[in-house]
Amino acid sequence: MFSLKEMPSSASTLFSAYASFAASMMLVRSMANELVPHELRSYLGSALSYLFTPLSSTLTLVIDECSGMARNQVYQAAEVYLCTKITPATDRLRVSKTPRQKHFTVAIEKGEEINDKFENFHVKWRFICTEPKNQRSGEKRFFELIFNKKFKDQVFNSYLPYVLLRANAIKEQEKVVKLYNRDCPCDDVEGGGSGMWGSVNLEHPATFETLAMDPDLKKAIVDDLDRFVRRKEFYKKVGKAWKRGYLLYGPPGTGKSSLIAAMANYLKFDIYDLELTSIYGNSDLRRILLSTSNRSILVIEDIDCSVEMQDRQNPGEFQASSSKLTLSGLLNFIDGLWSSCGDERIIVFTTNKKDRLDPALLRPGRMDVHINMSFCTSRGFRILASNYLGIHQRSNHHLYGEIEALIDSTEVTPAEVAEELMKSDHRDVAFEELVNFLKRKKAASNEIKEEEGAKKTEVQEAKRLRIMRIARNFRRKAIRGMGKRNRSRAMSGQV
């Protein structure tokens, strides 16, 4: 250590030159601060830093949570998409779950970075939250997407559209299908904001795999649904409303409602269950149907009982006993008004008695697909055995031969077979129960058939006797009208 006095002369000269330079710079700076306006100073500052900073090769896109008043779609998609890109390298995650959600929602925490690779380039996502500026403004959240500038076009033309598509697909997969009803004891009230429908989660587990029905018919239905949802452009081109009508008919317990649930679970479409008897008229129907959403299935169960066919003065039109709803109102709505303001709609009518339906509902073009839900077959039984007892469909059991022969020769519904299979976890016991049930059912139906056969014979015999009587009377009258000579010839059998 040494004092100024002890400094060598060259060093002290250097030090005094530096001191005077620093003093002059401070003077210049304070003069500049006073004379040059603030805006100009900051402009000059940034211009100088631009000139002296080397050109960056990276581009950063800022993706804000909101775009004006609306939510930013890219931000929402990024939130969903990035959840699938979490790796062990991620240090912090946010986890949440609402009472209605089945699974946890996991999202990246602020400050975290996620790397992604797409085609031939890498990108980096960074999630940023800034503190609120004041009490009224909330936290500002945004993503930064960082990548090499030379991939800018690929990011805009391919990567971001891909992120949007993937996010949509993930959301669809995780969507909880809802069952809307007008009077269900629901825990929230939704439906076009009009409060006309209450909803609960559709907890029906039916899928096309668990449905016991003819495999070819099942495949035809799945293919039809697939074709329907991908034909948006086709419907537009031919000027037809993008909707499809299904009529499911068959005895109770053959799986009509289960098929509807399977369709909804397959397409992830919500179900609107409409009770026609609770509607007061066509305008009521119009309001209710307009408050349903796109990508949904409108179900009208038991159409033959829903509306009592009474006043049939006008063809194709009837009045409900307690309402002024008309069949033509319903059908016009389905064909016309609703068609023009709804997309991707499926309408399903069910009935136990197709022959009781009004012909207006059955005429071609009204219901696109008619599906006969029939009694259980041996193939259907195998599916039920697999559902209820976990037996592989190709496996065998010593009672299968007997069961299948009985099922194919008896009118038994899948619901009845399912009930027997549920009686025991032990397959031998369950199958024995089923055999006994099928035998009883067959005996009962044979008895009914015999009775019906006997009645038929009785009726036929009565009919035969009546015809003979009529013929005899006719012959007598004819003979009376003939001349004497002809009469004696007729009596002797020559006429």
Ligand SMILES: Nc1ncnc2c1ncn2[C@@H]1O[C@H](COP(=O)(O)OP(=O)(O)OP(=O)(O)O)[C@@H](O)[C@H]1O
């Ligand atoms: N084809 C089927 N495949 C699988 N399970 C079925 C089938 N049909 C009926 N079931 C079983 O029987 C129960 C009743 O069936 P579902 O309610 O679907 O019959 P439905 O035809 O709608 O009867 P309804 O005419 O009385 O409304 C279902 O919960 C299901 O367990």
Ligand SMILES: [Mg+2]
């Ligand atoms: Mg049903």
